[in-house]
Amino acid sequence: MEKIARINMGAAGGPEVTVTEVGEYAGLGGRAMTSIIIATEVHPLAHPLGAENKLVIAPGMLSGTAGAMTGRLSVGCKSPLTGTIKESNAGGQAAQVMARLGYAAVILEGKPTTDDLYKIHINKDGITITVDNSLRLMDNYPVIAKLRGEYGDKVAYMTIGSAGERKLLTASIACTDPELRPTRHCGRGGVGAVMGAKGIKAIILDDAGLKMRPPKDPERYRDANRKFVEGLRKHPVTGEGLPAYGTNILTNILNEAGGYPTRNFKSGVYEGGSKLSGEAQAELEIKRGGKATHGCHRGCVIQCSGIYNDAQGNYVTKQPEYETVWSHGGHCGIDDLDTVARLDYLDDNIGVDTIDMGVAIGVAMDAGVIPFGDKEGAIRLVEEVGKGTPLGRILGCGAAITGKVFGVERVPVVKDQALPAYDPRPIQGIGVTYATTTQGADHTAGYAIATNILKVGGDVDPLKTEGQVELSRNLQIATAAIDSTGMCLFIAFAIMDQPETFQALLDMLGSFYGITMTGDDVVALGKKVLSAERDFNKRAGFTAAHDRLPRFFYTEAIEPHNQVFGITDEELDSVFNW
């Protein structure tokens, strides 16, 4: 990863590639790379779809190595959805392949002068950009099918569906999994719209003839990796819960905790929860010949993904994640896994964020567009997104726009990004993260559920305000660092509880780069990333007033715990006082 490729889509004679040494950005990876480049190079008031915005694609610090769990790819830009800086990461194969190709970052710049659609092919011989208007308005599954005919099966694909071409504010970038399904998405914040605005439909990454990235100290790296994997395998979340049931193990847990937002955040308990649970889902998957245990990228030892088949045993979609099952399920009053799976497939195919898409449907239901619980209606709405009808465009622009266009007051967004599957009133810690993260409402930015609900990394009472700011602060710092390593965030469960597993991670980083890496270094990296992001957001006009939940969380108590969000403004404003 000694190179940076810049592709200027606005060059006079057509796209122009410049490859340089990594230079001032040396040593960065993943979110640190994307956020520091965006904060350094993009005008904070740039139009997200304009020539001044950039789309930075960066593998993590350990991506492309033999280390376990190192397959996360970060994509960064100024977000069309939130107006903030944005980092959205995904699994799949792309990070490993791009890292082996030697690119610490591929940066898409400028704005095309024609409306041609391009694909970018990157292999050991270099970067080729070609017009391919035959792909126009194709969705992700058919695009991949077509590209496989051309580039084969030994490559990784990054594509946008019709949503990205239409520049919808929730458009995602799909990364293919090991079986070349476009199921792992950089979902949040409309990164796919920025790729669409750059005129790029697909990036094909081919590492044929290239090897794993070599560590400075191979033996120590191998040893550290072995201990790291042991740690993941022995922790109950990463070694048992996630492999057996995937992230959807959370449905029953959150529902029992009274923190499962139901019918657009009107209750914390969903009566149909058990029908959507990970336990029910895994049983169905196995019965139908799908898979309840599967890795989204090679090198994964947690294996929290899966394959969801229909009753006839035909592939429908990958195992929908907990947040997807929630956003299309309980949030919409829908208790049917087959409907959720169909919606998940449609989202992946069209290329939209499953959280903002599902939350938008629930907001539209609250507006009376269709009733809560209308399964066929929900499918029809997402199909409209794929057709690009006016209604589809509204919904595809997410919950905030849907709320405005339909005159809804109860719109669960922060910085115009939809809240995920955890109500911040009975789980105050996650509310601190939603309100204050640089990304707009995002559970992954500081997953307080771990300590509030799962009792990982300690035990902070979710119903109380005490300790939540510190919890969210520490998690946000740790997450910013982990998102820079290329490691899947789920390693956090093990490293929070097991000091020896955290030490193994430090040893992996240290032995790979030939440095000494301490816990303090990780904290410093996380703070560096957050500081760059907050500085960008500040220059883009974001203030403490934006680090708040929507007012209804402060004024409407929710069943069953009957409480409102209680963290004061002063407390929220202290999250980044370190």
Place this chain on the structure above:
Amino acid sequence: MEKIARINMGAAGGPEVTVTEVGEYAGLGGRAMTSIIIATEVHPLAHPLGAENKLVIAPGMLSGTAGAMTGRLSVGCKSPLTGTIKESNAGGQAAQVMARLGYAAVILEGKPTTDDLYKIHINKDGITITVDNSLRLMDNYPVIAKLRGEYGDKVAYMTIGSAGERKLLTASIACTDPELRPTRHCGRGGVGAVMGAKGIKAIILDDAGLKMRPPKDPERYRDANRKFVEGLRKHPVTGEGLPAYGTNILTNILNEAGGYPTRNFKSGVYEGGSKLSGEAQAELEIKRGGKATHGCHRGCVIQCSGIYNDAQGNYVTKQPEYETVWSHGGHCGIDDLDTVARLDYLDDNIGVDTIDMGVAIGVAMDAGVIPFGDKEGAIRLVEEVGKGTPLGRILGCGAAITGKVFGVERVPVVKDQALPAYDPRPIQGIGVTYATTTQGADHTAGYAIATNILKVGGDVDPLKTEGQVELSRNLQIATAAIDSTGMCLFIAFAIMDQPETFQALLDMLGSFYGITMTGDDVVALGKKVLSAERDFNKRAGFTAAHDRLPRFFYTEAIEPHNQVFGITDEELDSVFNW
């Protein structure tokens, strides 16, 4: 105007009226009243459609008196369109009648607990609120026709059309003119959506049995008013241009100055301008038996409004204002006055802001929804707004939402409110106002066109950056004061050029209230209003970064003057350094 009425629409047993003395708000009027109440009483992060927002309706300080030009009514709230504080004012009869009824402000508060639609009747005996669901989704002309059958012709009506009920972000509040046409709109910022969210369809104001408000010094007031009227009659703008041609006298002037934004701000000259001009319009109006000279409220001596008939001599709409002719005309590449008049009627009937509506159509044209110049298409689009289709809702939410939903980069808005009919690149002074006003892009907030183009109040070269900040600052201060008096802003032309006319205005205020009123007092009032507004906006999260034009004004030069907006950020940030 010794009373304030508060109507709590969210009271448990239905709407609840409380009338108190004016108290702490004594002496305020118009914009000073609405903005200071909103800044004092509304949570800055309130949802604009929620119970925490308030809609304040206030006549000006001199409304309801025998003074000329005192018929402006201010409406204030937190804006659903901009998120800022909002004051939107209109002519028509409402201000005079409400003032004579003795109300310094009527404040709509809370949120109804049912979806009933209410009308509010106010006369000398008090305030009566009744459910009238028969009015549901009726537009303004039919609503007025129905209400006239019930309340007669000797009252003033304030109503919302279907857009307000649907809570579209550009929904207006219509005030009837002397002939009871719903043609004078508090247009900007979605104030009609807030009235809709309060469940109120119509306010009927009846001053039967009440007299003009008496001045403290009647003789001096009469004398000052006489001199004031003389001043207006002798100034070329208020005495000749506006009466003869209305505001649309500006089409030829702006087109000749190269400052007429054409086809979504792609050129400063429109080849079809002369066909849209005030001169052509007045000729047509007279020929068809309409009126080129008409007053929008009793007591108006400028008479800049008019009546636009079709070729058969039937009423179509009031004389469309310059900004309306532009937004539906040159901005959309449409050079046909009959089409513009039809669109103006539709806007008034449905109840949407003609500026944001027209700009949204042009942005949709830029997105390819319909081609530039498509007259029938433009009419069809506005009809969709009236039907509340998804496309209509998008457009009815204004240019900013339309741009987002259709993935358009060139969206001429500041704080999500559409720029009016003056390009800020060849007319730098108006750009300072657009960028920095508390209201989102708004020409009336500091009408630099006066001095940049019309050479009223001095002569500041529109193409240069020198002097523009000072010009906009002084105009914004003066405007905030004038908007508080109840005076039509067009008096500014005469008082800027004629010291004796300004003195007459001071004497009117002084003799009415029995005080001494100086120029410094006017400046102090203006600053007080702006300070309250800016304080609210700051608490709502607005910063210097929001006091900017969209990036394309800084990067794309425009014909014929080939220049970009050149006022620096530092200069913009100095506007309110006084």
